[in-house]
Amino acid sequence: MNVINPANNLNNYPLIRLRRNRQQAWSRNLISENNLTVNDLILPVFIKEGSNESEEITSMPRVFRHTIDKAVILIDQAYELGVPAVAIFPVIENRLKTADGKESYNEDSLMCRSISEIKDKVPNIGIIADVALDPFTTHGHDGLLIKGKIDNDKTIDILIKQSLAQAKAGCDIIAPSDMMDGRIVCIRNALESEGFKDTQIMSYAAKYASNFYGPFRDAIQSSQKLVGNKKSYQMDPSNSREAIQEAALDISEGADMIMVKPGMPYLDIITKIKSKFNIPIFAYQVSGEYSMMRAASENGWLDFSEIMEESLISFKRAGADGILTYSAIEMAIKLNNS
Numbered sequence: 001m002n003v004i005n006p007a008n009n010l011n012n013y014p015l016i017r018l019r020r021n022r023q024q025a026w027s028r029n030l031i032s033e034n035n036l037t038v039n040d041l042i043l044p045v046f047i048k049e050g051s052n053e054s055e056e057i058t059s060m061p062r063v064f065r066h067t068i069d070k071a072v073i074l075i076d077q078a079y080e081l082g083v084p085a086v087a088i089f090p091v092i093e094n095r096l097k098t099a100d101g102k103e104s105y106n107e108d109s110l111m112c113r114s115i116s117e118i119k120d121k122v123p124n125i126g127i128i129a130d131v132a133l134d135p136f137t138t139h140g141h142d143g144l145l146i147k148g149k150i151d152n153d154k155t156i157d158i159l160i161k162q163s164l165a166q167a168k169a170g171c172d173i174i175a176p177s178d179m180m181d182g183r184i185v186c187i188r189n190a191l192e193s194e195g196f197k198d199t200q201i202m203s204y205a206a207k208y209a210s211n212f213y214g215p216f217r218d219a220i221q222s223s224q225k226l227v228g229n230k231k232s233y234q235m236d237p238s239n240s241r242e243a244i245q246e247a248a249l250d251i252s253e254g255a256d257m258i259m260v261k262p263g264m265p266y267l268d269i270i271t272k273i274k275s276k277f278n279i280p281i282f283a284y285q286v287s288g289e290y291s292m293m294r295a296a297s298e299n300g301w302l303d304f305s306e307i308m309e310e311s312l313i314s315f316k317r318a319g320a321d322g323i324l325t326y327s328a329i330e331m332a333i334k335l336n337n338s
């Protein structure tokens with residue numbers, strides 16, 4: 001007798017119709033392989049000096065630079081919606097920028113004051129503090145520029161001080177985004193010896209030298225400043241094996257979680273890293289990605305909330321455990337109502 005085994009015969013129409021499972025909403029829900037929830041979202045927040053002001057960022061419509069008091073209101077809203085964590089970025093006044101970026105470890109800086117104020121007012125949301133020098137330097141680089149070159153080891157000395165100042169201010173997660181070699185082990189050791197053993201590290205392990213950061217540099221007002229480019233420390237977009245090596249090193253140096261950045265053009269990197277390591281992996285849907293989708297929808301060419309939701313589920317499908325996205329509040333509202 002001719003036994004038909006649908007499992008090993010791909011030419012079996014009409015026995016096999018994949019559309020059967022897709023006919024009804026309940027069935028589509030039942031078979032969905034990946035789900036996006038508010039637990040997956042991290043909201044980046046730009047903070048500036050002053051009070052009671054929110055200023056829209058021209059290249060990132062509907063994203064604002066907030067004074068601390070306004071940021072607290074936004075972050076409280078994020079918390080109420082169930083967003084687990086925020087990542088904060090300071091907009092540093094020009095007069096405080098120096099070649100050595102020393103404002104980065106001032107314990108009374110805008111960044112440190114923001115952290116303690118947020119911890120005080122919204123104690124149960126996770127605070128992720130970026131570690132890198134670019135908001136604080138006159139040349140806009142993430143590290144120290146010495147004789148025209150970024151000095152890896154001297155930069156680490158400053159990053160350690162910056163990390164300790166931010167940990168002391170009360171941040172939960174230190175997120176080094178600078179891409180210096182060896183900084184994770186140095187920061188981890190410093191945190192351990194200074195009594196911050198529970199402070200987590202989310203390393204930007206595979207961070208590419210990307211043009212998608214343009215609007216962010218506007219947002220923190222470092223774009224006019226950048227001397228040259230960041231290619232001597234951020235990764236070449238044509239490489240992926242190197243990303244595995246970056247991730248392996250950061251994990252061995254004590255990172256608690258790692259990040260891939262940018263997001264959508266680098267989903268393959270998330271998948272590759274996920275297949276090799278068991279550490280939580282995050283993705284940063286960066287400013288340029290947000291602005292493209294926002295601009296297209298403001299022109300009526302795309303539906304922002306639909307396109308954003310689809311883009312975020314693609315991160316989950318690729319293997320990300322969570323996503324930093326400027327749309328976190330809007331998406332949290334949408335997900336909570338669906």
Ligand code: PBG
Nearest residue numbers: 132134177212213216286287288
């Ligand atoms: C810098 C930093 C950048 C971003 C986060 N941290 C920009 C850069 O490396 O130039 C970009 C985020 C975004 O584009 O949304 N340390």
